[in-house]
Amino acid sequence: MKTRTVGTKRMLIVASILITVIIGTFLLNLNLGVVSISPINVLKTLFGQGSEQESMVLFHFRLPRIVIAILIGAAMAISGAILQSVTHNELADPGIIGINAGAGFAVVLYIYLFQNNMAEVSSLSVFLLPLTALSGALVAALLVYLISWKNGITPIRLILVGIGINSAFAALIIMFQLKMDPNDFTRATVWLSGDISGIDWTYVLALLPWVLILIPLAMYQSNVLNTLQLGDDIAKGLGTNVERHRLFLLLIAVALAGASVAVGGGIAFVGLVTPHLSKKLIGPNHILFLPITALMGALLLLVSDTIGRNILAPSEIPVGLVVSLVGGSYFIYLLMKS
């Protein structure tokens, strides 16, 4: 019991540090950029005391974007953490094994079939898009699972098959993208590389229920995840219904990734990097480790978006590209270490 309380204490310390850094980044984010708002004015504006211009910039442009970054970061991080624990695979990430590409393909297909152009996504579509993306993500996940099944699934086969499925969906996306007009083509390219620049509150509302339901659900399953991580045989010995739980958890992971892709496009590597880092900090117990992973994902995306928005100003670099640079380097570091 003693180690347990020590762990909890450590987790609370790490969590409060992360939250502090997130708030710091949040203020920094508002301070940088074309319209700069000082931290004091941010607080004033939040409590309704700011100038009209400041509250307009804050509430209409900056805040929804920051909230989306936090939501997507947390969702992608948890999705990656679940995938890694359930498949016993350190390298699993929804972006690498084709789940993001499947979701992206479904969205491109939807826009191609039902939408005149990408600029005027109707508000109904904003809420339908996560469902569309989800179905694409599910198809991709199912394909990866079925094709890599051969008397069970080895982690390595899963990753290789995932890389293959990823290229297949990437090719299909390009095929349909080219049938759009040039403006939509560019917009789709930016979106597919992971972009949250055109976000307003409707998108937040569309994503919020998914995150609010699925992340707590995943955390509620922490003990199951702990058992599954020990390996199928031990988990079975401990009386866990392995296949059923695995399927349920995979569904949560796929749904989180799919909903995030619908709003923010294909952001890879968040789900790969953050579980590693938080495991290093806090150990493999999911009760402690999932919340930290979620916070780290939120922080990673918020920092990346702040960098992407300002480093080459006035042009914005889509957040997905910044994350790929950070995450790709970390991934290479992992490969070199193994």
Added chain:
Amino acid sequence: MANPTSEHLHTKPTSRPIIATVILFGGLAVLVLSIGLSILYGAADIDFITIWHSLTQFDPSSTSHQIIRGLRIPRALAAALIGAGLAMSGTLMQGMTRNPLASPSIMGVTAGSSFMMAIALVVMPQASNFIMMLWAFVGAGIGVVIVFGIGSISKTGLTPVKLALAGTAVTALLSSLSNAIAIHFNVAKDISFWYAGGVSSVQWMHVQILAPVLLIGFVIALLLANSITVLNLGDDVAKGLGQRTFFVKFTGTLVVLLLTGAAVSVAGTIGFIGLVIPHITRFLVGVDYRWIVPCSAVLGALLLVIADTASRMINPPFETPVGTVTALVGVPFFLYLARREGRGM
């Protein structure tokens, strides 16, 4: 092989020169036919007689003759050259590393080339094709150095899986950088062309640069072929037989860079040819690289010419990027390899 029980025995590595000869000459004949088909088929309807006339009695005032001579013929020839180059490149890589997943697109070579092309477009937008090709070579080199660097630093070496993963990571990294450059310097449209991959805007001068590079690469690859057959038995065996393995690998890598760089600088990233063709060729002609190298060149050329023709037929009058067509052919094959090789990796 006719005896069903022989499959269970240790199958002796064999070379099948007769099949190889058939592939070589039959393949060349089919290649000529498909180049003809590629020239015949296109958005503008031009009949065979006109094509013949454009060759024998060229009339500069005729639009059809212009299209044939200025667009379709260089396009078909370039497709053949690039297909051959990528296939040979993959053959050499797989032969030298004994890694079934080695190929230019998976190993980050093409990503490296495209990355340097992105930089070149920004730094010297007016550069000639030849200069662009030099940039592509340097980029291909960077890609190879990074991926092999990861492998040599890693404790367990460059296993097939690690190669695929390192290639994926390097590709993600480099293409993110190129995209960021593209967005900032507003050359996204020019760069997206290299990512889609295609031979639709090929001109004669591209063919003029490609042909000698390909020829040089082909000759060196043929000279190396015997050494690679030996190298394929394992580094230790090769060294025991007195081979200078470092020299062979170094020269081989240079040829890979030459062939891939030339292909990417003209046609962008066309994936999977370098993965699929070497496997099929080895399956057909056996283990002797003196046969594998030329046969893979012919089959690679054939695949890209047919894929390019198909890319125009899928959705006329629009063109589907040929990289998409080769990916849709290549992915099932990659999945098959992943399932089969999944054990030993």
